[in-house]
Amino acid sequence: MKSDLCKQLGIEFPLFAFSHCRDVVAAVTNAGGMGVFGAAMMSPEQLEEELSWIDDHVDGRPYGVDLIVPNKFEAKGQDIPDEQILAMVPEGHKEFAASVLRDKGLDPGDLDARRQELLVFRDNISADGARRSLEVAFRHPIALIANALGVPPADMLEMGKAHGVAVAALVGTAQHARAQVAAGVDIIVAAGGEAGGHTGEISTMVLVPEVVQSIADMGADVPVLAAGGIASGAQMAGAMAMGAAGAWCGSVWLTTAEAETNPVVKEKMLAASSADTVRARSRTGKPSRQLVSGWTEAWEGKGAPKPLPMPLQTLVSEPALARIDQLSQTGDAGAQELATYWVGQGVGLMTQAMSAGAVVQAFKEDFLRGYERLQAALEG
């Protein structure tokens, strides 16, 4: 493809793969797209190791990094001691989470110990941790750096300019897109409400043209990537007909051979229809879209406690879900019923396990089919 964005970033096909799995990142980059390594919750040391591995496997081809960097490098409440954070989690919530496991005949194990472990990661998303991760990222030959929450901090933007690295930001409304463009962001990712993970309510179909128009109205020339629900090349072509410069996908990589997704969840995703996701607060405290399972149903059901504000709900859900993942892989039917992960409505289009490289190839072919459909409609 010969689009401006492809030329700018040195890629062949403007398909961006958000993944926490370095193998997926390298495979997509090597197949002509751009892998973007999701490094949130990772220590600077781990990040260094992962990016070095990627460097060794992409032969100089461009890839990106996605971080969660708190605005102004200030993590709210960073001085609250661990014990105090743990004490803020109500017993009723902990007990409810454990009861969901017990109701399926599972031994919850020591969830408190797992809660304690989770807190280790607070350091990584603190001001200093985030800053160190950013410095690690810029020591590698990255072509793009993305921030998932809010306007990237001034430091990220400055470091991006200084290193000639494009800075991208995710938005769920046209209003946020305008704020990001005004702040100097180079690439906007317009993420529709059908996306997996934290998501808003405006659909990709509407959000993409609205954001594109909104940026044009500012007199700015900032490319927009479409995200949310996209799992095929024809959808990518559709988004680009609406003005997007490419597609940003996360869910579609979860069922690839390379992905470290729980194999039980992989199978569930391949079997799921688009109706099998739910946007719920029960995982992190903020609305995020997940695969429907016994776990999400229990939290949506009568008698379930109201999810706690972020980050407390994570201390309730993640330890229990880690235990569920573990037990599900031993063949336990109850645990398999409860197992879930973040995924978008595009899961309904994910029906075949493939390698990440094969997914990129399928996107390219299906993109052409999408284009040819329009050609045929116009020319008969």
Added chain:
Amino acid sequence: MKSDLCKQLGIEFPLFAFSHCRDVVAAVTNAGGMGVFGAAMMSPEQLEEELSWIDDHVDGRPYGVDLIVPNKFEAKGQDIPDEQILAMVPEGHKEFAASVLRDKGLDPGDLDARRQELLVFRDNISADGARRSLEVAFRHPIALIANALGVPPADMLEMGKAHGVAVAALVGTAQHARAQVAAGVDIIVAAGGEAGGHTGEISTMVLVPEVVQSIADMGADVPVLAAGGIASGAQMAGAMAMGAAGAWCGSVWLTTAEAETNPVVKEKMLAASSADTVRARSRTGKPSRQLVSGWTEAWEGKGAPKPLPMPLQTLVSEPALARIDQLSQTGDAGAQELATYWVGQGVGLMTQAMSAGAVVQAFKEDFLRGYERLQAALEG
């Protein structure tokens, strides 16, 4: 355009305009698309009058009719007398609706009298009324008949075949699409959750390719129209790249010069962003997407009663909303704040009042722009 569907229906451009306004229907048909007259809640006598008017204004060009025909021609509970239906509406709900008006300094007027009037329409959607409407529709030279709720009854399908009229049905899931195709429906309208009015939760971006694939997997060859959030030709091109045979739009006509939309609501729609809609049960008892207003906010707020099941909630909301519409047009600021109507997220893309014919023309031009974007991306 030279697509199969265009040839089959004798239209130039596969843009379908659902509207309760005959002027919009005629204008779209005359501009090369297909107007589809929404005739639900209309008596057979009224329908006869409206369709005759359309016949006189389209010079033989094809148009369609959309009815709500109860399955198997049995309206559940049709023998319940009016007084008994009215008595089923709790005082608390009636009082809450009136209080929303009073809180804005409005005199609710005689809402009970309006409730009584609404019941007159029960006849029209009863088994006999629906059957008579269907007979009226087939006496006119219609090219398409659509049913909005569930699988069209066998009679509608048989009459469609006998008259050579395509039968269309709206669906919100791939599962429903398969059931409709199995029943013999000729055209599927895949309506995403961003659509105005009654709507599901799966987005257009995902639903369209999922339904297209699902029908192909059945070995069937049934065209799919994309609905939900579409207010521009580039989005229509996007949907067709994903496999749709055309677009079915409702919201985009509400702000046209011809539409009978309350002018106050028209202005609000032109100013609204895609974030200004809400999918709520407060209008009919089932989730339907509407423009956010003081009315919808009151029903979403604390202390609001839980919406009643269909059709009881309509007896609470419609009389109050009719009063609000009336008062808003006298310039009352409180009534203007409360005024609302069904509309999809595409409202964020509706920024200019145009004639319906000009909207069709703008769609055609923007469709080409969408196609050319893909061409430019591929060829540089």
